[in-house]
Amino acid sequence: MNPEEAAAKSNPIEQFELHRLWPFEINGIETSFTNASLFMLLAALGVVALMILATSKKAIVPGRVQAMAEMLYEFVAGMVRQTAGTEGMKFFPFVFTLFAFILIANLIGLVPYTYSVTSQIVVTFAFAIVVISLVVVYGLYRHGFGFLNLFVPHGVPLPVLVVLVPIEIISFLSRPVSLSVRLFANILAGHITLAVFGGFVVMLLGAGVWAALAPVPILAIVALYALELLVACLQAFVFSVLTCVYLNDAIHPGH
Amino acid sequence: MAIISSAFAAEGEQTTHEAVGAGEAHHEGVFPPFQTENFAPQIFWLVIIFGLLYVLMSRIALPRVGGIIENRGAKIASDLSAAREMQSKAQAAAAANDENLRRRRDEAQGIGREAQHKIAAESARQRALAESQAAEKIRAADERIASAKTKALANVEQIAVDAAASIVEKLTGAKIDQAALAKHATSSN
Numbered sequence: 063m064n065p066e067e068a069a070a071k072s073n074p075i076e077q078f079e080l081h082r083l084w085p086f087e088i089n090g091i092e093t094s095f096t097n098a099s100l101f102m103l104l105a106a107l108g109v110v111a112l113m114i115l116a117t118s119k120k121a122i123v124p125g126r127v128q129a130m131a132e133m134l135y136e137f138v139a140g141m142v143r144q145t146a147g148t149e150g151m152k153f154f155p156f157v158f159t160l161f162a163f164i165l166i167a168n169l170i171g172l173v174p175y176t177y178s179v180t181s182q183i184v185v186t187f188a189f190a191i192v193v194i195s196l197v198v199v200y201g202l203y204r205h206g207f208g209f210l211n212l213f214v215p216h217g218v219p220l221p222v223l224v225v226l227v228p229i230e231i232i233s234f235l236s237r238p239v240s241l242s243v244r245l246f247a248n249i250l251a252g253h254i255t256l257a258v259f260g261g262f263v264v265m266l267l268g269a270g271v272w273a274a275l276a277p278v279p280i281l282a283i284v285a286l287y288a289l290e291l292l293v294a295c296l297q298a299f300v301f302s303v304l305t306c307v308y309l310n311d312a313i314h315p316g317h
Numbered sequence: 318m319a320i321i322s323s324a325f326a327a328e329g330e331q332t333t334h335e336a337v338g339a340g341e342a343h344h345e346g347v348f349p350p351f352q353t354e355n356f357a358p359q360i361f362w363l364v365i366i367f368g369l370l371y372v373l374m375s376r377i378a379l380p381r382v383g384g385i386i387e388n389r390g391a392k393i394a395s396d397l398s399a400a401r402e403m404q405s406k407a408q409a410a411a412a413a414n415d416e417n418l419r420r421r422r423d424e425a426q427g428i429g430r431e432a433q434h435k436i437a438a439e440s441a442r443q444r445a446l447a448e449s450q451a452a453e454k455i456r457a458a459d460e461r462i463a464s465a466k467t468k469a470l471a472n473v474e475q476i477a478v479d480a481a482a483s484i485v486e487k488l489t490g491a492k493i494d495q496a497a498l499a500k501h502a503t504s505s506n
Contacts (some may be wrong), residue, residue: 078349080358094356099362106370113378120385122392128385135382155375163370184356188363250350 074257078181101177113162134162145306150164150314151203160189161302167250168294183242190242193305201312211229212315241304252290258272259283
């Protein structure tokens, strides 16, 4: 096998390709069940297994998995209460579902030969749009036009406001973009890096004496994998913390 | 370079997949996350799966886990309060026991003190009796001694008179009237 051929076999982009497992469409809109959908389903089933099956005994003294479910519950509940206040607890089910789904999807994506749901910008952007829509709708519902105070920092003189209000509006509008791109880019970059280093191993193995160097990228993969585990958890956390922060803006729009 | 060549390779490979989906063939070589024809199916399934997951979480999982945690907190709190109640009960019982013990001890001490007093009084009475009896005996003895003494003294007088009469008789040869002598002796006494 020549190196060129080996590299082609370990195309680092290939892992993000969508395969239609069950192609169909509704009203001319393609709604095929793809490998991405399959892993969305697996992530959701993972969350259900953790949160529903493992807690079915409702034990006073929890087993390992129930303790994990409780830890996750209390962790997210604490996060929502801290960042969005007790009033923010009405969004707890949403933030919890978001965090648990993204976390499990990220972790499943780290298993070789699986598909990373969150490596698709359309998925992360859909989440971000839901979050921002929720913020805007709840903000307007709760405070009416008072919600627009969000763009008018308190106690700032008028000439500065002329500059500041557009900046605030732009920063608000860029929130869904930054929110979605952060998660998407982190997961995407991590998986590409892992695949590229994996490709190095294949290339070195196919390059005669250089095969002796093949363990070096493997060590790098091990280190990167640990980093990616951290990133998978951290990005799920960052996404949900920012969701809480934005929801807090909707609950308390005055700066 | 490997990536570029692989992209071409992927393009070649994808032509074989053309039958799978009409849209897939359009954007050969486009970075997969940016292939717009991939958006609709992903959003469709995401909405369904995430929506279902949200319903399951908010209706079943979270109330259940919250209930478990709350139950445990309530159980711990009730157990703690029960333990506290038991403890206060035990403390009350210990205090009652202490009080009882103290009262019994006082009682016992009272009984002891009473007995002691009784014994002391009895022994005092007995001593007084013995003393009075002894005093009576002493007095009787004294009386006896005194009578014996007067009797003895009277005898001594008679002896002295006899002795004096006999001395006088021996010396003078005259008989002396003993009565006069005795009278003289008693007067000189």
